[in-house]
Amino acid sequence: MSDSKRTIGEAELRDRVRALLAQAHPDAVDRVTFRRAQYDHGLAWVHFPEGYGGLGLSPGMQSIVDDEIALHARTIYWNLAINAIGIGMGAPTVMTYAAEHYKQQLLPRIFTGEDIWCQLFSEPSAGSDVAGLATRAVRDGDDWIVNGQKVWASIAHKSSWAMLLARTDPNKPKHDGLSYFLLDMKSPGVDVRPLYQITGDAEFNEVFLNDVRIPGDRILGKEGMGWRVAITTLMNERVALGGSSRPGHGLSEKLLNLWREEGPSGPRGADGRSAAEIAVLRDAVVRLHIESELLGITNQRTKSAMRAGNPGPEGSVAKLVQAELNKKITELGLELIGSDALVYETGYPLRRGEDFPARTRRENAKHDFLRARANSIEGGTSEVMRNILAERMLGLPGEPRVDKDVAWKDIPRG
Ligand SMILES: Cc1cc2nc3c(=O)[nH]c(=O)nc-3n(C[C@H](O)[C@H](O)[C@H](O)COP(=O)(O)OP(=O)(O)OC[C@H]3O[C@@H](n4cnc5c(N)ncnc54)[C@H](O)[C@@H]3O)c2cc1C
Incomplete structure (x- = not known):
C-alpha cells in the first residue's frame, strides 16, 4: 500500500484531475497527447502504483476521475472503444508480471491506444x-x-x-x-x-x-x-466484460431509446398493438431497466470493495449477469420492433467489425440481438462462470477432474 492510498480523498483527486485538464484538455489536444498526460498524472487507472499510470488507490475511485473529466470536457474517451483487451486485461497482466523495462515501454502505449x-x-x-x-x-x-x-x-x-x-x-x-x-x-x-x-x-x-x-x-x-499468469488475465477480463458501473449508462439505455421511438408514444405509434399488449411490453421494459440499474450498482459495489491489485472470482458474478441480461434486453428489443425484426439489414454483408455503416436504431436492435448471443460464450461461458461461482465463492464440491495429475501428452484426445 502506498502513502497516497492513505491520504488522497475525493476532493484532492478532483483537484488532480483539474490540474491535468489545465495542462492538457481533451477538447484542445489529440487523443494520444491527452491520454499520455492522464497516464503521467497517475489518473489512467488509479489502482495501479505511482509511476505506472496510477496512485495506488482503490479501483472504485476511478469513477471520480471519469466524472470530473466529464464535468469539464465534451470529448470523452472510452477505454472499451480505444483498446478493450489491452486496457482491461493486458495492462494488469503486464503490471503484475512483466520486467520493468516492458512495463515502462508498454503500459503508456496501451492506455493511449497507440498499441492495440x-x-x-x-x-x-x-x-x-x-x-x-x-x-x-x-x-x-x-x-x-x-x-x-x-x-x-x-x-x-x-x-x-x-x-x-x-x-x-x-x-x-x-x-x-x-x-x-x-x-x-x-x-x-x-x-x-x-x-x-x-x-x-x-x-x-x-x-x-x-x-x-x-x-x-x-x-x-x-x-x-503460464497458468497463474493467465488467471490474472482471465479474472480481469471478467470484470471488464461485467459492464459499466455508471448509473444511467446501463445495458437498458438502448432499449429505453427504442421504446421511445418504437413504443406506443413514439413516432411509429402502437403498430397495431392492443392496450393490453402495450401494458405487458411496458412492464417488461421497466423490469429489465431495473435489473440493468441493479447490475450497475452491484458493479459499483464490487469495485469499491476491491483493494488495489487483481480481482478474484467476484468478477464472474457481473460477467454472468451481464451476459444473460443483455440477451433478455436485446430479445425484448426485437419484440418492440415486431415483424420487421425478421428482416436483417442490407443483405447480410461480410465485413470487419470496425467497418460499421451508420445504422438506424431499428437496424442496431437487430444487430445487437445477434451480437448478444456471444455474450454468454466470450470470456468464459455462463456455464463455466456458474462452476467458478459454485466452487470458489459458495464452496460447493468441485467438478471431477480426472486429467489433473496426468502428463498432458498422455491425456487421450479425439
Ligand atoms: C465474440 C467472441 C470473442 C472471443 N474472443 C476471444 C479472444 O479474443 N481470445 C481468445 O482466446 N478467445 C476468445 N473467445 C473464445 C472464448 O473464450 C471461447 O469460445 C469460450 O471460452 C468457450 O470455448 P469453446 O468455444 O471452445 O466452447 P467449449 O469449451 O467447447 O464449450 C461448449 C459448450 O460446453 C459447455 N461446457 C464446457 N465445459 C463445461 C463444464 N466444465 N461444465 C459445464 N459446461 C461446460 C460450455 O458452456 C459450452 O456451452 C471469444 C469467443 C467469442 C464468442
Whole structure:
C-alpha cells in the first residue's frame, strides 16, 4: 500500500484531475497527447502504483476521475472503444508480471491506444478447457519457437501485441506445462485470418503461428508459470466484460431509446398493438431497466470493495449477469420492433467489425440481438462462470477432474 492510498480523498483527486485538464484538455489536444498526460498524472487507472499510470488507490475511485473529466470536457474517451483487451486485461497482466523495462515501454502505449492488444488463448480443441491447449513453444538458444493455431482472437487483425499462452512442457500435467508470452504480432510467421460471426461482422480471427520466434525475455512470470499468469488475465477480463458501473449508462439505455421511438408514444405509434399488449411490453421494459440499474450498482459495489491489485472470482458474478441480461434486453428489443425484426439489414454483408455503416436504431436492435448471443460464450461461458461461482465463492464440491495429475501428452484426445 502506498502513502497516497492513505491520504488522497475525493476532493484532492478532483483537484488532480483539474490540474491535468489545465495542462492538457481533451477538447484542445489529440487523443494520444491527452491520454499520455492522464497516464503521467497517475489518473489512467488509479489502482495501479505511482509511476505506472496510477496512485495506488482503490479501483472504485476511478469513477471520480471519469466524472470530473466529464464535468469539464465534451470529448470523452472510452477505454472499451480505444483498446478493450489491452486496457482491461493486458495492462494488469503486464503490471503484475512483466520486467520493468516492458512495463515502462508498454503500459503508456496501451492506455493511449497507440498499441492495440489481443488475447491468443483459445484453440479449436481448447476453449473452456483452455489449460488443455496444444500450441507448442520450444526453446532455441535464448529464444522460443512457437507453432500452433489459435481461434476466436478478437481484433487480432488490428493488434500490435498479443498475450499468448503456449505449451512449453508436454510431460507435465496440463496446468503446469504452460508459459505465457508477449508476442509482437508483426513477427514473421504470424498469419491472421478473419472469422465471420452470426452478425456478418468479422470482429475476430483465427491466428496461425508458423515457426514464430519470440525472444526469451518476453515470458511473463517464469517458464511453466503460464497458468497463474493467465488467471490474472482471465479474472480481469471478467470484470471488464461485467459492464459499466455508471448509473444511467446501463445495458437498458438502448432499449429505453427504442421504446421511445418504437413504443406506443413514439413516432411509429402502437403498430397495431392492443392496450393490453402495450401494458405487458411496458412492464417488461421497466423490469429489465431495473435489473440493468441493479447490475450497475452491484458493479459499483464490487469495485469499491476491491483493494488495489487483481480481482478474484467476484468478477464472474457481473460477467454472468451481464451476459444473460443483455440477451433478455436485446430479445425484448426485437419484440418492440415486431415483424420487421425478421428482416436483417442490407443483405447480410461480410465485413470487419470496425467497418460499421451508420445504422438506424431499428437496424442496431437487430444487430445487437445477434451480437448478444456471444455474450454468454466470450470470456468464459455462463456455464463455466456458474462452476467458478459454485466452487470458489459458495464452496460447493468441485467438478471431477480426472486429467489433473496426468502428463498432458498422455491425456487421450479425439
Ligand atoms: C465474440 C467472441 C470473442 C472471443 N474472443 C476471444 C479472444 O479474443 N481470445 C481468445 O482466446 N478467445 C476468445 N473467445 C473464445 C472464448 O473464450 C471461447 O469460445 C469460450 O471460452 C468457450 O470455448 P469453446 O468455444 O471452445 O466452447 P467449449 O469449451 O467447447 O464449450 C461448449 C459448450 O460446453 C459447455 N461446457 C464446457 N465445459 C463445461 C463444464 N466444465 N461444465 C459445464 N459446461 C461446460 C460450455 O458452456 C459450452 O456451452 C471469444 C469467443 C467469442 C464468442
